[in-house]
Amino acid sequence: MADNKLPSGIDRVVGQRIRWRRKELKLTxxxxxxxxxxxxxxxxxxxKGVNRVSAGRLFEMSTAMGVPITYFFDGAETFLDHDAGYVAEDGDAIHAPVMTSEILDLIAAFQKIEDQSLRKSLLGTIQAAATAFDGKQQDED
Structure with missing residues (x-):
């Protein structure tokens, strides 16, 4: 049985959302x-999700960062549903996808593009590239 004080997958998702919002606000x-x-x-x-954020601290963060407290949980259901069957080598920990600074920069830049048709076109290009790369990876296996 896991120690309930250890960070879980949701703690890592919340941590990533804290980082994302901090970078959106250009705060160090x-x-x-x-x-x-x-x-x-x-x-x-x-x-990094190393330490859990208490409910009170999360409320303070949401106020300081100008977002509703639910902001920190956006997308968590998708991640947790997608990886619910995943069991890590170290036990029952669920690992959140890593949001690197490069990914955060890509998201921030994408959000600045106001032209919807350009956004759709860029997204289609990225998805096509990812699909092509995934197909090459499977061919190599």
Whole structure:
């Protein structure tokens, strides 16, 4: 049985959403820490999902970052449903997809494109490239 105090998949999703919003606001970990009365190391641990964020702290973050508290859970159902059957080598931990700075930059840039037809075209191109790459990977296996 897992220790209930250990971070879970949802903790990592929440951490990624904290990081994403902080980057959207162009805040450093230090600046966010100052706003919340935390060290940048604690912000870093929350973002990486190493430490759980309490309900009270999450409420403070939502207020400081100008988003509803539900923002931090957006997309979590999809991730948890998709990976519900996944069992990691280290037990029953569910691992969230890694949101690298490159992925966050891509998302931020994509959101700035106001032309819907251009956004659809770019998304189609990226999806086609991903499908082609996935097909090549399977051929190599």
């Amino acid at each position: 970990q230090e600046k966010l820490g100052e706003l919340l009365g935390l060290t940048f190391q604690q912000v870093q641990k929350y973002e």
